[in-house]
Amino acid sequence: ELEEVLKEDGADLLLDDKSFSLELWLELIEHAQQQCPAFFRLIDRIEQDMEFGRPPALKDLVFEVDLENVVTKRANLFVFMHNLSKKSRTVVFRVQSPDFRPNQISMRYDLAPGKEMWWSSESLPIAIEGNEDVLGKMTGLLRDGTMAWQTLLPERFGEATVSVRLEEVSGDLLIGRQINVNVRNEFRRRLRRIVTLSTQVMGSLVITLATVLEMLEIFNV
Structure with missing residues (x-):
């Protein structure tokens, strides 16, 4: 494989x-x-869609986007696009969020057609000899497609939203999504871990001490 x-x-x-x-x-x-959990979730969704023969979000374009659900220092926004048509096309990818820097991003992509038709409308096995399986199709799709990775810096703690849009050059909307995330303080997250670990250690010590005392009482020591 x-x-x-x-x-x-x-x-x-x-x-x-x-x-x-x-x-x-x-x-x-x-x-x-x-x-980078968002990257692996994105890949997993594409893999599952291929395995079960689900159609892509757009008829002639594969588009997937993902972002972490919980953010501390920075957010990692991953975007994957693949042109399923036989002609080159240009699209504009926009990101808007009042809760992150930069607040607005606009990127233009020239998407060439793939060397082969890597998307199947029928369910596929995970791995067999040749390319007529999920692994073979995914390999070609990722090789011919476009992956973008954008780092976003949070400006405040709490609930936040990130809006993404894929548009034609003319401005017509192709597809849009809103992603809700939770921005947490890194210090609080570490403190919570320390408190949880300390509680577990103290609990283990108490149980051990109680066991020892019970044994001493049984043997009248």
């Missing part, structure tokens, strides 16, 4: 390298998931 994503030489290099053990790969993936 790895060889469908990487070239054969690259896959062999990673698989044969003693530094990259299975445990290390799992740790790296887990760390990435913790740091």
